[in-house]
Amino acid sequence: xxxxxLLLLALLAAAPAAAGEAKPARIVSLNLCADELVLRLADxxxxxxxxxxxxxxxGSTVADLAAQVPVNRGLAEEVVPLAxxxxxxxxxxxxxxxxxxxxxxxEVMELGVPTSLEEAYAQIRQVAARLGEAERGEAMVARIxxxxxxxxxxxxxxxxxxxxxxxxxxxxxxxVPDSVLARVGLDNLxxxxxxxxxxxxxxxxxxxAKPDLLVVNSAPDAPPSLAxxxxxxxxxxxxAKAARTVPLPIRLWACAGPGLAEAxxxxxxxxxxxxxxxxxxxxxxxxxxxQ
Amino acid sequence: MTGMxxxxxxISGLGLLVALLFAVSLLIGYAPLDFGAALxxxxxxxxxxPALVLAELRLPRAVLGAxxxxxxxxxxxxxxxxxxxxxxxxxxxxxxxxxxxxxxxAFYFGFSATFALALPLGGLxxxxxxxxxxxxxxxxxxxxxxxxxxxxxxxxxAGALTALALNLAPSPYAALEVVFWxxxxxxxxxxxxxxxxxxxxVLGWGLVLASARAxxxxxxxxxxxxxxxxxxxRVRLLVVGxxxxxxxxxxxxxxxxxxxxxxxPHLVRPLVGHRPGRLLLASGxxxxxxxxxxxxxxxxxxxxxxxxxxxxxxxxxxxxxxxxxxxxxxEGP
Numbered sequence: 184x185x186x187x188x189l190l191l192l193a194l195l196a197a198a199p200a201a202a203g204e205a206k207p208a209r210i211v212s213l214n215l216c217a218d219e220l221v222l223r224l225a226d227x228x229x230x231x232x233x234x235x236x237x238x239x240x241x242g243s244t245v246a247d248l249a250a251q252v253p254v255n256r257g258l259a260e261e262v263v264p265l266a267x268x269x270x271x272x273x274x275x276x277x278x279x280x281x282x283x284x285x286x287x288x289x290e291v292m293e294l295g296v297p298t299s300l301e302e303a304y305a306q307i308r309q310v311a312a313r314l315g316e317a318e319r320g321e322a323m324v325a326r327i328x329x330x331x332x333x334x335x336x337x338x339x340x341x342x343x344x345x346x347x348x349x350x351x352x353x354x355x356x357x358x359v360p361d362s363v364l365a366r367v368g369l370d371n372l373x374x375x376x377x378x379x380x381x382x383x384x385x386x387x388x389x390x391x392a393k394p395d396l397l398v399v400n401s402a403p404d405a406p407p408s409l410a411x412x413x414x415x416x417x418x419x420x421x422x423a424k425a426a427r428t429v430p431l432p433i434r435l436w437a438c439a440g441p442g443l444a445e446a447x448x449x450x451x452x453x454x455x456x457x458x459x460x461x462x463x464x465x466x467x468x469x470x471x472x473x474q
Numbered sequence: 475m476t477g478m479x480x481x482x483x484x485i486s487g488l489g490l491l492v493a494l495l496f497a498v499s500l501l502i503g504y505a506p507l508d509f510g511a512a513l514x515x516x517x518x519x520x521x522x523x524p525a526l527v528l529a530e531l532r533l534p535r536a537v538l539g540a541x542x543x544x545x546x547x548x549x550x551x552x553x554x555x556x557x558x559x560x561x562x563x564x565x566x567x568x569x570x571x572x573x574x575x576x577x578x579x580a581f582y583f584g585f586s587a588t589f590a591l592a593l594p595l596g597g598l599x600x601x602x603x604x605x606x607x608x609x610x611x612x613x614x615x616x617x618x619x620x621x622x623x624x625x626x627x628x629x630x631x632a633g634a635l636t637a638l639a640l641n642l643a644p645s646p647y648a649a650l651e652v653v654f655w656x657x658x659x660x661x662x663x664x665x666x667x668x669x670x671x672x673x674x675x676v677l678g679w680g681l682v683l684a685s686a687r688a689x690x691x692x693x694x695x696x697x698x699x700x701x702x703x704x705x706x707x708r709v710r711l712l713v714v715g716x717x718x719x720x721x722x723x724x725x726x727x728x729x730x731x732x733x734x735x736x737x738x739p740h741l742v743r744p745l746v747g748h749r750p751g752r753l754l755l756a757s758g759x760x761x762x763x764x765x766x767x768x769x770x771x772x773x774x775x776x777x778x779x780x781x782x783x784x785x786x787x788x789x790x791x792x793x794x795x796x797x798x799x800x801x802x803x804x805e806g807p
Contacts, residue, residue: 242646349647351662351779383779385504386662387531392505393523406644407587409651417664418530421521 206315207269213257213280214273215243216438217294220310221271222248223440224319231265241402244434244442259283269313299362303439304328323441330444334451337368342395342454344369345384347419348433349401349410355382360398360436363443367450369396390418395457397422398450400433429453481752484745488759492540495766499536500528502773507532534665537672539769540762542660542728545675545720547761548754550735551742552682553605555689555750556713557612560798561622563736564721568628569604570732573725574655575632575639576600580726582643590666594674597726602718604628609714618802657784658729660769671723678720679758685712686751693750731784733791734761740798764790 209231212218218237221230222245230252236242237249255261257277262270262284270291272281284291292313297303304324311320344364346354354360356374364371372392373382389397401414422428431449435442501509505527512524546564553562553569564570580586580596611624636655640648688709691699696706724731738761739753746752768786775781 387504387507387527390505390527390531391507391523406648407582407584408643408645408647409654410647411645413662416530416662417666418526421526 205268207267207313209265209267209269210314211255211262211265211267211270212237212272213255213262213270213277214294216273216440217271217310218249219243219245219438219440219442220307221314222252223323224311224316225314227251229314231267232261241405241432242434242437244438244440259287262289263287271310297359297439298357300331300359300366300443301362303359303362303443306439327441327444331366331447334367334447335455338454341368341370342457343372343392344396344398344450345372345389345392345394346398346400347384347389347414349405349408349414351383351385351413353382353384359439359443360446363436363447364398364450367447367454369450369454386413386416386418394427396427396429396450396453398429398431400431402432403430427457481746481756484756485759488756488763492759492762492766495763495770496536496540499539499766499770500532502770503527503532504773530664531662534663534668535660535769536766537668538660538663538728539766541668541672541675542724542731543734543762543765544758545678545724545761546731546734546765547738548679548682548758549717549720550761551739551750551753551757552685552689552713553717553735554739555692555753556685556709557609557621558692559612559618559621560740560802561618561625561736562608562612563733564601564717565730565732565734566629566736566795567604567608567621567625568632569601569608569717569721570725570730571629571632571636571656572604573597573601573722574730575636576722577726578636578639578643578655582639582645582648590670594670594723594726596722597724598674598718598722600632601722601725602714604632605714605717609710653782654729655725656730657782657788658725658731659772659780659782659784660728661780663727667727671727674719674723678716678718678723681712681716681719683716683754683758685709685716686754688712689750689754690752729782729784731765731787733787733795734764737791737794738764740794 208229210221210225210229211231212221212233215234215236218233222233222237227248232253232255233249235254235256237252238246238254240246243249257280259280262280267289270281270284270289272291272293274293274295281291281293292310294306294310297306304327307324308317308320311317311323314320346360346364348354353373354364354371356371361371361374372394373384397419399414399419401411405411419428429450431446435446435449507527508524509528511522512528515522515525516529549569550563553564553567554560556562561567574597576596576599577593578596580592585592585596607628608621608624612621616624633656637652640652640655643649688699688704691702691704692709694702699709700706739757742756742760743753746756764787765783768783768790771786772781772783
């Protein structure tokens with residue numbers, strides 16, 4: 184192993200120092216969001232490996248593309264033999280692997296978590312530029328923006344919405360889903376909470392807040408877990424009964440990419456369905472108690 | 475011995491305490507609730523928002539708090555009486571851990587999705603296997619140390635297999651949920667959980683409480699109890715079956731909440747004149763009160779997500795356990 188590493192280091196040292204400028208030919212991704220951008224923007228021949236998560240159609244929007252590419256589980260030992268000329272990792276995942284790859288002299292690009300639609304567009308452009316595919320990146324952003332512009336106009340009375348994810352997590356202020364909800368003309372009740380962008384809500388808070396729309400990030404065929412069981416709690420049944428639940432696969436808006444446009448389209452359709460004056464699911468406390 | 479009157483007074487007092495804590499548990503929550511409106515809407519059958527919160531979120535939590543606590547208290551007292559051992563408690567001797575393993579297998583691998591009763595039955599099988607094994611150890615004349623060591627072994631094995639099962643489970647969330655199964659929680663439980671678990675728990679209580687008279691005789695030893703006309707075979711069957719049903723169903727819906735079954739019988743024992751038969755019901759009620767109190771505490775402590783219930787019961791129970799071990803050492807086993 185040590186000899187292999189030394190050999191590799193020698194190889195890398197021999198590589199031109201200006202590698203950062205060249206169009207990378209052996210790209211490795213260690214993060215699901217990076218997987219989606221790399222697979223959509225670069226030709227498959229240039230992708231050496233993506234994460235195993237990219238092949239799971241429940242969590243990934245590029246499962247079909249990922250099927251043609253080798254996968255990794257985020258371990259340095261898997262990455263080194265591939266001798267990549269660009270590694271893309273998440274800023275908060277596989278930290279030990281990222282640090283080791285840097286020590287070994289690989290070029291590692293870290294992707295942060297965008298906090299708004301604008302930042303998501305910027306991330307698409309940033310990755311596309313590094314891949315040497317700036318035009319494809321620009322085209323992707325233009326397509327998303329065009330789809331957003333084609334949505335029906337937002338009504339003056341902003342209906343309220345809350346996002347519910349497994350384990351009671353929500354999408355708060357400063358998150359891409361919050362930005363998408365605003366773009367669609369929905370008032371995100373969780374943004375009024377003094378939590379960060381991944382805040383957790385008690386079911387009681389959600390029910391009492393009485394959102395006009397309950398956006399549930401669930402997969403209908405998810406394997407059993409307590410985290411997922413929460414999404415099917417009987418206390419949420421009245422929302423479904425009143426057609427105020429919007430099931431939205433989390434993969435659509437977890438990462439920067441074309442899924443954002445699809446998420447916006449589905450949310451706008453749901454908002455149209457609950458036209459002003461539609462009956463509320465329940466009588467009782469007014470909406471907006473959530474402080 | 476102050477007799478029946480004193481005992482009745484104690485039972486009514488404990489019952490009142492449980493009722494009071496049950497009401498407090500309904501009143502406490504994460505969002506402001508107009509309790510009067512909720513109650514009147516609920517009783518009138520109106521589908522209002524406060525009624526929904528009360529019926530679907532707070533009621534199951536309070537019912538399970540009382541029922542799980544009763545199960546742990548009553549089985550702790552019964553195991554201590556049957557094994558004539560002050561350390562016997564479903565948590566320490568590994569019954570809860572084994573129940574968690576059974577429930578984990580039933581839940582994460584989809585058995586309970588196709589057949590809902592698989593969840594409590596999984597817990598019941600796990601608890602039953604562990605109880606039978608422990609009783610065999612206890613009957614072969616094992617001392618307290620041997621029983622604790624057997625419990626340590628069962629706990630270690632069940633904990634490791636639970637972690638293994640969760641790692642092998644198809645859901646990406648499963649591995650993170652080991653804390654729930656090891657520490658227990660009543661957060662966001664529903665009436666579905668109550669409906670699944672409560673019948674088994676009630677059955678378990680009935681079986682264990684039916685052994686009350688034999689428990690008193692057992693203080694004289696198994697042979698003496700036998701000569702007084704109590705069938706040991708029957709007593710063992712009642713306690714093992716009752717413990718498996720009550721603890722198995724509790725753990726299946728609330729995880730393994732530790733130390734309740736250990737602490738409660740020791741607190742209550744002086745109050746019942748050291749009569750193991752009377753200890754059973756009193757321990758059940760005291761267990762319900764302790765668990766309801768701990769569950770109120772986790773909601774009042776301002777941490778998010780809330781503390782697991784077992785964290786609070788262990789903070790109360792573990793020092794108690796250590797003090798008791800020290801006393802046992804001083805007095806000799």
